Amino acid sequence: SDLIDSDFLTELTRLFQKCRTIGSVVITLKKYDGRTKPVPRKGHPETYEPADNKCLVRASDGKTRISTCVVMTTDVFVLQAYSNLLRAHMDGLKKKDKKSKSKKTKAT
Template sequence: MVLLENDAFLTELTRLFQKCRTIGSVVITLKKYDGRTKPVPRKGHPETYEPADNKCLVRASDGKTRISTVVSSKEVIKFQMAYSNLLRAHMDGLKKKDKKSKSKKTKAT
């Protein structure tokens, strides 16, 4: 997995969306990230670890290529605005709702 800067991540995510436009899908996950690279110790060995600030780990994958970035709390608003604009631009492949099924249900009752 490649850890990228925020702007480079958004650029690569755009490329993933363009590559998977006709066939395929892009999976995006977000989770809280505390900066640890090692697993949490067991109960017998307590360790006091306080993260400096809250961070978010964003991952994207198309099945073959995996990219990720870490967004700090200071950069969240800027990243979120760019990320939401990117998602709006590339969410045109969604299927429309079938309105016929809704009218059939009302007629049946």
């Protein structure tokens, strides 16, 4: 479901808190031109020009899915709040095992 930016950030915070101990949150960002119809095939003229550079932001914990559309040029405060939220909840990331990497390089 498409949410307003502040609602999206609130729901994203809830997702992070829910998955603090068990589970994970998957976030995807995608360039979005505002079209709801598919892109025409080759051979057909392309006349569509998007007005703004938009970004579609989606988040999911496997059960709940939320999304919002951010205009890159005007929603600066939303993007700052989003990055602060990511920084605050990225402390549960697992570190990569460096030993397995060194074994692979010795074998080859």
